[in-house]
Amino acid sequence: MPYRLLRFALSKKHPEPAFFRQPxxxxxxxxxxxxxxxxxxxxxxxxxxKDHGITNVAVLERGYLGGGNTGRNTTIIRSNYLTxxxxxxxxxxxxxxxxxxxxxxxxxxxxxxxxxTLAHTESAMSTMRWRAEVNKQMGVKSEVVGxxxxxxxxxxIDLSCAGHAPILGALYHAPGSxxxxxxxxxxxxxxASNMGVEIFQNTEVTGLDIQNGRIVGVQTSRGNIKTGxxxxxxxxxxxxxxQMAGIRTPIVIHPLQACVTEPMxxxxxTILVSGSLHVYVSQSSRGELVMGASLDPYELxxxxxxxxxxxxxxxxxxxxxxxxxxxxxxxxxAGMADMTPDFAPIMGKTPVEGFYLDAGWxxxxxxxxxxxxxxxxxxxxxxxxxxxxxxxxxERFNEFELTGEKGAAAVGx
Amino acid sequence: MKILxxxxxxxxxxxxxAYGGEAREMPDHQSCSDAEWADYVFNRAGAPGTKxxxxxxVPSGTWLIAERHTATDQVARTYLxxxx
Numbered sequence: 001m002p003y004r005l006l007r008f009a010l011s012k013k014h015p016e017p018a019f020f021r022q023p024x025x026x027x028x029x030x031x032x033x034x035x036x037x038x039x040x041x042x043x044x045x046x047x048x049x050k051d052h053g054i055t056n057v058a059v060l061e062r063g064y065l066g067g068g069n070t071g072r073n074t075t076i077i078r079s080n081y082l083t084x085x086x087x088x089x090x091x092x093x094x095x096x097x098x099x100x101x102x103x104x105x106x107x108x109x110x111x112x113x114x115x116x117t118l119a120h121t122e123s124a125m126s127t128m129r130w131r132a133e134v135n136k137q138m139g140v141k142s143e144v145v146g147x148x149x150x151x152x153x154x155x156x157i158d159l160s161c162a163g164h165a166p167i168l169g170a171l172y173h174a175p176g177s178x179x180x181x182x183x184x185x186x187x188x189x190x191x192a193s194n195m196g197v198e199i200f201q202n203t204e205v206t207g208l209d210i211q212n213g214r215i216v217g218v219q220t221s222r223g224n225i226k227t228g229x230x231x232x233x234x235x236x237x238x239x240x241x242x243q244m245a246g247i248r249t250p251i252v253i254h255p256l257q258a259c260v261t262e263p264m265x266x267x268x269x270t271i272l273v274s275g276s277l278h279v280y281v282s283q284s285s286r287g288e289l290v291m292g293a294s295l296d297p298y299e300l301x302x303x304x305x306x307x308x309x310x311x312x313x314x315x316x317x318x319x320x321x322x323x324x325x326x327x328x329x330x331x332x333x334a335g336m337a338d339m340t341p342d343f344a345p346i347m348g349k350t351p352v353e354g355f356y357l358d359a360g361w362x363x364x365x366x367x368x369x370x371x372x373x374x375x376x377x378x379x380x381x382x383x384x385x386x387x388x389x390x391x392x393x394x395e396r397f398n399e400f401e402l403t404g405e406k407g408a409a410a411v412g413x
Numbered sequence: 414m415k416i417l418x419x420x421x422x423x424x425x426x427x428x429x430x431a432y433g434g435e436a437r438e439m440p441d442h443q444s445c446s447d448a449e450w451a452d453y454v455f456n457r458a459g460a461p462g463t464k465x466x467x468x469x470x471v472p473s474g475t476w477l478i479a480e481r482h483t484a485t486d487q488v489a490r491t492y493l494x495x496x497x
Contacts, residue, residue, distance in 0.1 A: 239459030250455040253483075298432035301461040301484040308428070341455055397455040398448060 019186055020065075020193035026200065029226035030058045032380055033218050034233060035205050035241060037061025038070035039181070040358050040365065041233035042188035043373020044380070045197045051374070052381035055196035058227075059189075060220055062204045062237070066185025069235045072303075072335035073366040074258050074280060074292040075181045076271055078115050080135050080142045080173040082127075082408035085391035086344065087138040092388060093371035094175050100370060104187035108179045109285050113271050115176020116150055120165040120276040127407050128171035141174045153270050162319040165276050176271050178282050178290075184369055208244045208355070215245075215354040229380050231356045233372075236301070236336025238359040245352050249359070250397055251338045255296040256363050257309040259332035261324075263287030277316040288330070291317060295337060295363065303334045337362045344403035347376065347392040348385040356380055357394060364409045414486045419470045420477055420493050433467030436478055436494075463489060 007015045032048060034041045037059045048054045061067075077097055079090035101108045119125045128144050135142035146169050147159050160166045189199055200222065208230065209217035217226045232241045236253050268283040278294040293313045296306070310332055318325055339362045340346060346360035358376045361368070375386035385393060391403045418424045435457060440449050458464070461484035468479045468491070480489040 240461070243460040248452060248456040249459065250457055251459045252457050253459060253461075298466075299435075299464075299483050300486055302486060304486075338459075398451045400447075400451060 019190045020199050023198050023200070026058065026203075026220070026222050026225055027198070031056040031227070032229040032231065033057070033225055033227045034059045034231045035218070036068070036233035036235070036237075037065050037185070037189070037199060037201065038068045038233065038235065039066065039184045039188065039369035040070075040235075040361070040372050040376070041231070042185055042192055042199075043369050044231055044233060044358065044376045045192040045373075046188045046195070047374045047377035048380060049192055049195035049197055051377055054381060057192075057197045058225065059192070059197060059199045060203045060205055060218070061199070061201045064201050065189055065199070066182045069335040069337070069361070069365060070185045070369070071182045072258065072333055073181055074282070074290050075178045075284075075366060076115070076280065076282065077177040077179060077367040078173055079140050079175060079367075080115070080117070080131055080171060080408065082131055082134060082405055083344075083391070083403055084134060084138060085403055086405050086408065087135055087140055089371060089388050089392075090367060091138065091140050093368050094177075096370035096374070097177065097179065097367075100184075100187070104191050106183055106187040106190070108183045108187060110177060110179045111285065112175065112177045113269060113282065114153065115173040115271040116145075116153065116273065117171040117173070118150070118167050118272065118274040118276075119169050119171070120161065120167055120274065122168070124275060125168055128169065131171055131408055135173070143172050145170050145172045154268065154272065156267060156323065157272075157320055158322055161277065162322070164319055178271065178284070180285075181366060188369075188373070205241065205244075208241075210245065210352055210355075213351070213353055215352055229354050229356070231358060231376060231380055233358040233376070235338050235359070235361055235365065238338045238357070242357070242359075245350065245355055247350050247352060247355075247394075249346060249357075249394065250341050251346070251360055252299050253301050253336050254298070254339055255300050255302060255304070255334045256292070256337040257296065257305060257332060257334040258290070258292040259310055259313065259329050260284070260288040260290050261327045262330050264289070264327065272320070274316070274320070277319060279313060279316045279320070281317060289317075289324075289327075295339070296334075301336060303336060305332045305334055339363075341397075342402035343405040343409040345372070345392045346394050347372065347389040348379055348394065349383075350394055360392075362409070364405075414481070414488060417468060417479065417488060418491050419473070419475055420491055420496075421475050422470060422473055425470065429471055431469040431471055433469055433476070436465040436467050
């Protein structure tokens with residue numbers, strides 16, 4: 001044990017500075033207010049201060065920092081999407097991720113693992129070929145590989161999946177990575193706070209003040225604020241905020257569950273995803289298997305866990321890895337996923353002037369944390385949508401011009 | 414919610430049912446505007462509350478309406494369409 005850790009035991013006061021300032025009171029007004037202290041909201045606050053010099057900003061968090069979907073996902077980072085717009089957006093995110101630990105001066109345990117999307121049917125193979133070609137065209141490293149390559153990367157896998165669903169091949173995406181998700185929120189929060197952004201936890205937004213189609217203020221459980229710019233980055237709470245703003249969206253909330261096993265010696269180096277078996281799995285730096293599945297089948301605003309989920313998921317994991325039959329699941333949890341009909345996010349301006357949305361992140365939001373923060377900060381600062389997020393505008397539904405990402409964003413279709 | 418009451422077959426485990434989405438009024442597609450049609454096709458009342466929903470009892474092929482609170486997951490009542 002390094003001796004410098006001893007001071008934590010010997011000191012009566014915590015010997016390190018707090019990660020971020022916790023002001024007692026809200027100011028009467030801010031240049032911008034960000035609702036939601038998760039990765040997306042804090043990243044937007046950070047880039048508002050860093051790229052645009054806007055530091056008179058409040059971040060309002062209903063619970064605790066990173067306690068929503070930022071801390072509930074399975075931490076996978078990739079850019080092997082289906083539409084050119086999606087690939088360009090997520091690739092820009094991966095490029096920020098690669099140096100983010102240095103930029104935030106915090107070890108995010110960013111770990112490049114490689115990412116296999118397994119195909120068990122010919123139709124899945126054809127989607128993999130499609131994605132590989134779009135990715136290559138956009139300069140993103142993705143290729144279709146055969147069963148031998150999968151076995152080489154992961155010798156423990158049963159390629160026949162217990163005979164139910166033999167693996168025909170996979171989309172291999174070399175940049176696929178994992179990172180420590182709560183660290184991302186804390187890193188962005190600390191960096192934003194250092195530049196003057198004020199973060200308020202346990203502060204719930206109870207209403208929005210709108211006059212003549214313009215946002216003029218926010219009502220919170222700690223009092224009212226005047227502001228001309230509000231960003232909503234609240235994932236599963238989006239419909240409650242848009243209802244306050246009188247805006248209709250296609251967003252519907254479904255729970256998404258995940259679980260981890262007890263820790264094991266490292267054996268799974270890559271990230272594996274199977275659309276047919278509805279699972280994704282990777283091994284964390286602590287040795288736990290981090291596993292997720294498809295959405296719960298009906299609308300629910302709740303983070304309850306179910307036995308159905310863990311039974312279904314583990315039976316599919318055992319099809320792939322029979323030797324795990326003696327391993328215990330030690331934790332399970334759920335997040336509230338804000339689903340859109342085309343599996344692409346909703347980002348940018350809204351019919352209310354000065355009110356911006358960063359929403360519709362469903363089951364695919366964590367990997368986009370840096371780029372959504374950067375593009376939403378630019379959108380707020382210039383009052384004009386950033387080029388990278390034009391395909392994700394709310395208006396696309398009115399224009400019948402969807403951005404279909406279902407083939408790349410989801411398992412279980 | 415673990416049990417849902419089918420108006421034909423009585424209380425049945427939730428595994429036997431499929432979710433059909435919120436029960437909504439379709440506007441007249443001949444007379445409504447493109448914006449009204451887009452609103453009907455895509456937009457939803459996403460905020461939590463008691464909603465009328467379509468559910469399907471798979472083994473018996475019964476479509477029914479459930480009035481369910483989407484935050485507490487409590488079902489107030491179920492009935493066949495038109496019986497309201």
